[in-house]
Amino acid sequence: MRVTLVDNPKRGRATSASAGGLWPLGESVGLGCGVIFYKAMAGMGTLPEGVHGPGQLPRVFLDFALRSNAMFPALSGELREIAGMDIEWEETSLLFLMYDEGDETFARPLWERCPCGRDLTEWLTPEELAKAEPAVTREVRGALRFEGDNQVNPYKLADAYRVAARNLGATVLTHTEVTGLRIASGRVTAVETTDGPIACDVAVNAAGAWAPQVGRMAGLELPVHPVRGQILGTETLPNVLSACLSTTDCYLAQKGHGEVIIGSTTEEVGFNVGVTPEALKTLSAGAVRAVPFLADVQVKRAWSGLRPGSPDELPILGPVAGLGGYLNACGHFRTGIVTSPLTGLVLAELVAGDRPSVPVEPFLLARFMAADRAGTQGGRSTPVGRA
Numbered sequence: 001m002r003v004t005l006v007d008n009p010k011r012g013r014a015t016s017a018s019a020g021g022l023w024p025l026g027e028s029v030g031l032g033c034g035v036i037f038y039k040a041m042a043g044m045g046t047l048p049e050g051v052h053g054p055g056q057l058p059r060v061f062l063d064f065a066l067r068s069n070a071m072f073p074a075l076s077g078e079l080r081e082i083a084g085m086d087i088e089w090e091e092t093s094l095l096f097l098m099y100d101e102g103d104e105t106f107a108r109p110l111w112e113r114c115p116c117g118r119d120l121t122e123w124l125t126p127e128e129l130a131k132a133e134p135a136v137t138r139e140v141r142g143a144l145r146f147e148g149d150n151q152v153n154p155y156k157l158a159d160a161y162r163v164a165a166r167n168l169g170a171t172v173l174t175h176t177e178v179t180g181l182r183i184a185s186g187r188v189t190a191v192e193t194t195d196g197p198i199a200c201d202v203a204v205n206a207a208g209a210w211a212p213q214v215g216r217m218a219g220l221e222l223p224v225h226p227v228r229g230q231i232l233g234t235e236t237l238p239n240v241l242s243a244c245l246s247t248t249d250c251y252l253a254q255k256g257h258g259e260v261i262i263g264s265t266t267e268e269v270g271f272n273v274g275v276t277p278e279a280l281k282t283l284s285a286g287a288v289r290a291v292p293f294l295a296d297v298q299v300k301r302a303w304s305g306l307r308p309g310s311p312d313e314l315p316i317l318g319p320v321a322g323l324g325g326y327l328n329a330c331g332h333f334r335t336g337i338v339t340s341p342l343t344g345l346v347l348a349e350l351v352a353g354d355r356p357s358v359p360v361e362p363f364l365l366a367r368f369m370a371a372d373r374a375g376t377q378g379g380r381s382t383p384v385g386r387a
């Protein structure tokens with residue numbers, strides 16, 4: 001197939017703004033930004049009625065994310081070979097730090113009834129945690145470890161995907177805007193761009209938080225909206241953390257080059273990609289609480305990115321009834337890095353007309369139309385905040 005990637009890098013694009021956490025299990029049970037956001041909402045008294053903890057994502061998503069995550073070791077080797085780049089895939093595990101009784105009450109059922117079974121979780125006493133992660137605070141009741149939740153360097157991953165695509169023969173048009181979709185007899189026949197039209201058999205809408213704009217070019221309403229995440233990075237440090245950490249204040253991940261990434265807020269502020277003093281203060285205070293040594297370390301950079309949020313926090317993949325030559329690959333919200341390999345594989349299979357490696361039905365746009373007809377919103381697992 002002849003493939004063209006059309007990408008006009010917009011401020012706030014998510015992939016290069018992300019933390020690079022591969023946390024299929026942690027994210028599915030509500031850790032990462034889920035638990036931070038829940039705690040912030042609870043603190044402000046703005047939790048919707050009936051919400052008593054960070055929401056969990058459905059089993060069908062967990063299976064998708066686990067399978068995608070399992071592709072990373074081979075993907076890492078493939079990208080090294082094809083793109084000559086190291087994506088810094090690292091087996092770290094994810095540790096949820098329990099500061100108080102509330103954290104322990106949240107974590108215990110996750111340990112006792114983990115959707116993946118006990119094999120992938122480990123309950124650490126404060127002594128065991130101190131031995132495993134000497135830089136972590138001693139002011140904890142313990143930690144819950146999620147094995148198999150790892151990390152990559154997200155900037156290198158994005159670059160490596162692009163370079164590999166180019167090396168395998170794809171045309172990569174950067175700084176080119178998609179301005180329209182040509183449709184004839186119910187099929188997309190060409191993508192209009194600022195560099196001219198590109199005739200196609202299939203167009204894939206992978207425009208992140210901007211996917212609705214591209215969808216509208218084909219008369220589709222996609223329920224994707226920008227959800228800002230603010231995040232910061234320290235100066236490069238010697239080895240401080242072996243595992244990625246998730247707490248109710250922030251998450252932390254030390255990258256191969258030594259920078260500790262500290263994330264992240266969950267805010268609905270449209271396409272505003274600013275950073276705010278309050279968020280930086282709260283996130284850095286949370287990081288120092290988890291790893292006291294960071295009090296003496298400089299923050300080197302702070303930025304924000306726009307997650308492509310969907311109403312039920314699951315990606316929107318695959319075809320749309322009544323429109324040929326068009327596929328969705330959007331709405332990946334806070335898990336678009338870990339789900340990227342399987343998304344790519346499934347989309348390639350759909351474009352080729354092959355049976356997808358995993359059923360795509362749970363991720364079709366049609367699920368929202370069914371929910372609309374039933375008069376519901378499709379069941380978001382975690383309420384998203386306004387700032």
Ligand SMILES: Cc1cc2nc3c(=O)[nH]c(=O)nc-3n(C[C@H](O)[C@H](O)[C@H](O)COP(=O)(O)OP(=O)(O)OC[C@H]3O[C@@H](n4cnc5c(N)ncnc54)[C@H](O)[C@@H]3O)c2cc1C
Pocket residue numbers: 006007008009010011012013014015016017018019020021022023176177178179206207208209210211213214228229230231263264304305306307308329330331332333334335336337338339
């Ligand atoms: C702070 C933060 C931390 C995160 N941490 C993690 C994490 O640890 N693990 C994880 O799995 N996920 C994480 N995520 C989520 C993840 O980053 C996203 O789900 C994922 O990057 C979405 O990828 P995407 O390709 O759909 O969108 P994007 O990366 O935003 O890419 C969309 C691209 O389309 C381009 N585009 C849009 N419209 C047009 C147009 N008309 N013409 C041409 N180009 C266009 C944009 O410029 C952009 O380059 C995080 C997100 C944020 C913001």
